[in-house]
Amino acid sequence: MKRTIRLLDRYAILVCLLAGFVAGALGIVGARAIALSIARVNLDRYTTALLARADSISQETDNALAEANYVKGVACGPSDLRHLQKIAFNARYIKDVARVVDNKLACSSLLGVVSPPFARPPPDMVTPDGDELWVNTPLVLTNKPALIVKVRNANVVIPPSAFLDLIQQPFRYSVAIVNTAKGRVMLSRGERLVDDSVLIAHKDVSADTDADLIRVACSKNHSACAVAALDRGEAIAPHSVFIIGFGALGFLLGGFLSVIGYLLRRRPKPMNARLRHALQSNQLTMVFQPIVDLHTGRMISAEALIRWTDREGRTIPPDVFVSAAEKNGTAGEITAYVLRYVSRIAGPLLRDNPELVITVNIVAADLSDPKFYEILEQIFVASGIARHQIGLELTERSVAEQDVAIAAIARLRALGHPIYLDDFGTGYSSLAQLHDLNLDVIKLDRAFTNSVGTGSVSVSIVPQVLEMATALGLRVVVEGIETDTQYSYFASAPNHCYGQGWFISKPLSYDALVAFKAEH
Numbered sequence: 135m136k137r138t139i140r141l142l143d144r145y146a147i148l149v150c151l152l153a154g155f156v157a158g159a160l161g162i163v164g165a166r167a168i169a170l171s172i173a174r175v176n177l178d179r180y181t182t183a184l185l186a187r188a189d190s191i192s193q194e195t196d197n198a199l200a201e202a203n204y205v206k207g208v209a210c211g212p213s214d215l216r217h218l219q220k221i222a223f224n225a226r227y228i229k230d231v232a233r234v235v236d237n238k239l240a241c242s243s244l245l246g247v248v249s250p251p252f253a254r255p256p257p258d259m260v261t262p263d264g265d266e267l268w269v270n271t272p273l274v275l276t277n278k279p280a281l282i283v284k285v286r287n288a289n290v291v292i293p294p295s296a297f298l299d300l301i302q303q304p305f306r307y308s309v310a311i312v313n314t315a316k317g318r319v320m321l322s323r324g325e326r327l328v329d330d331s332v333l334i335a336h337k338d339v340s341a342d343t344d345a346d347l348i349r350v351a352c353s354k355n356h357s358a359c360a361v362a363a364l365d366r367g368e369a370i371a372p373h374s375v376f377i378i379g380f381g382a383l384g385f386l387l388g389g390f391l392s393v394i395g396y397l398l399r400r401r402p403k404p405m406n407a408r409l410r411h412a413l414q415s416n417q418l419t420m421v422f423q424p425i426v427d428l429h430t431g432r433m434i435s436a437e438a439l440i441r442w443t444d445r446e447g448r449t450i451p452p453d454v455f456v457s458a459a460e461k462n463g464t465a466g467e468i469t470a471y472v473l474r475y476v477s478r479i480a481g482p483l484l485r486d487n488p489e490l491v492i493t494v495n496i497v498a499a500d501l502s503d504p505k506f507y508e509i510l511e512q513i514f515v516a517s518g519i520a521r522h523q524i525g526l527e528l529t530e531r532s533v534a535e536q537d538v539a540i541a542a543i544a545r546l547r548a549l550g551h552p553i554y555l556d557d558f559g560t561g562y563s564s565l566a567q568l569h570d571l572n573l574d575v576i577k578l579d580r581a582f583t584n585s586v587g588t589g590s591v592s593v594s595i596v597p598q599v600l601e602m603a604t605a606l607g608l609r610v611v612v613e614g615i616e617t618d619t620q621y622s623y624f625a626s627a628p629n630h631c632y633g634q635g636w637f638i639s640k641p642l643s644y645d646a647l648v649a650f651k652a653e654h
């Protein structure tokens with residue numbers, strides 16, 4: 135048993151560790167999910183900022199081109215140039231505003247008059263409204279690529295630096311101009327982060343992949359869409375301490391709670407709860423102590439005594455748990471258990487020996503409990519045992535409520551059960567009072583038996599007790615016969631006595647009782 139407990143402990147440690155690991159893993163998964171949702175919020179903010187910038191640039195481009203298409207005086211004359219310079223100066227993102235004459239760059243706010251005017255290569259893209267776009271055309275001045283947008287006789291230059299201040303590691307981004315009517319992505323700057331179809335749908339969406347968190351936001355007023363991406367690893371990295379901490383916390387908490395749970399489970403439950411569980415799971419067994427005729431030595435009955443060894447291997451004495459159950463009002467469950475057990479196990483012995491009696495201890499509450507009578511009814515119908523073969527032992531305490539006891543004893547005797555009064559002499563009942571109870575047998579308490587041979591006062595009243603019992607028609611079982619002297623004393627008494635005690639036999643298993651009966 136100790137080995138089982140040790141095994142259980144080891145098993146419990148494993149379970150606690152496992153619970154810790156599971157809780158730790160859940161903690162990590164949970165913290166990772168939190169980190170990813172924080173990253174999504176940041177990505178949303180970043181995408182919104184990109185789109186706001188794309189909107190501002192589009193708006194500024196529209197306004198600048200509308201103004202620049204108005205030629206002040208002669209195209210590229212001094213007032214026209216100043217007009218273009220003023221537009222460029224007032225713009226925030228546009229770097230140059232140019233006049234286009236006969237499809238050639240004639241002058242600009244930065245270059246002044248271009249002589250001779252030069253023709254640009256064909257545009258990379260033409261919008262549905264006829265606006266022309268050059269995506270990566272190197273500028274005359276810097277030879278660096280920029281976006282050029284031309285409307286009729288003016289164009290503006292938007293450098294890549296228009297988004298420069300928004301570059302923010304570790305986010306990646308792209309900005310696209312989409313022709314939703316024609317279902318084409320006309321221009322996409324930055325990294326290509328999503329399929330064209332996502333942009334053409336022109337909706338605000340999350341387009342996460344296994345590797346990246348991706349957010350798309352499209353303008354309500356312009357054809358621009360902003361896309362931002364964040365590597366999942368990068369999204370989580372700033373929170374790694376938090377994730378590890380959460381995992382460790384989960385491990386500790388899971389382990390701690392399961393240790394507490396285990397300790398609570400191991401904590402001894404109240405006696406009655408354990409007893410009820412033991413009764414329900416048939417953990418209790420019975421032993422039988424023979425009662426013999428002291429004249430002939432023949433076994434005439436046996437007392438059924440309950441035994442309880444709990445799962446931890448502890449033996450709980452019946453007087454302890456029976457009195458706990460009596461206080462709790464559940465002793466009837468013990469009686470029911472014993473009656474069912476006895477009728478099941480001792481059936482063959484009783485059927486083979488029709489005069490043999492097995493006595494069962496009952497409690498005061500049984501006498502007025504309808505369930506007790508129902509169970510008695512059930513077991514006799516089922517087992518085929520005769521009613522007179524099950525004796526019922528009551529203590530003086532159980533019959534304290536005389537009216538209830540008298541009625542119940544009469545009912546039980548009418549059914550055929552012999553009634554025994556246990557531990558006679560320990561209470562205050564006189565033999566005369568017992569006469570009213572109409573009993574069959576009294577069991578003389580061990581205290582009288584022990585006094586035999588000692589010359590004490592008790593023994594001096596034993597002959598009178600035996601005498602009166604005989605006069606009242608009661609049979610006498612002498613309890614607790616432990617010595618040869620005690621046995622001989624009662625065996626040679628003038629009144630016929632029966633005896634029970636360790637000198638005759640200790641309580642026996644059912645099989646040992648059958649063997650005892652075969653010999654006695």
Ligand SMILES: Nc1nc2c(ncn2[C@@H]2O[C@H](COP(=O)(O)O[C@H]3[C@@H](O)[C@H](n4cnc5c(=O)[nH]c(N)nc54)O[C@@H]3COP(=O)(O)O)[C@@H](O)[C@H]2O)c(=O)[nH]1
Binds near residue numbers: 423440615641
């Ligand atoms: N309601 C129920 N009460 C029950 C049931 N089973 C037992 N009990 C009661 O518990 C008390 C203790 O019983 P137990 O420990 O089983 O002890 C019995 C005998 O083992 C013991 N005995 C028998 N012979 C001797 C002996 O020579 N010397 C000695 N020192 N002890 C001996 O006596 C107990 C039986 O006593 P009794 O019932 O008074 O005849 C006890 O009060 C039981 O009644 C149960 O199923 N239900």
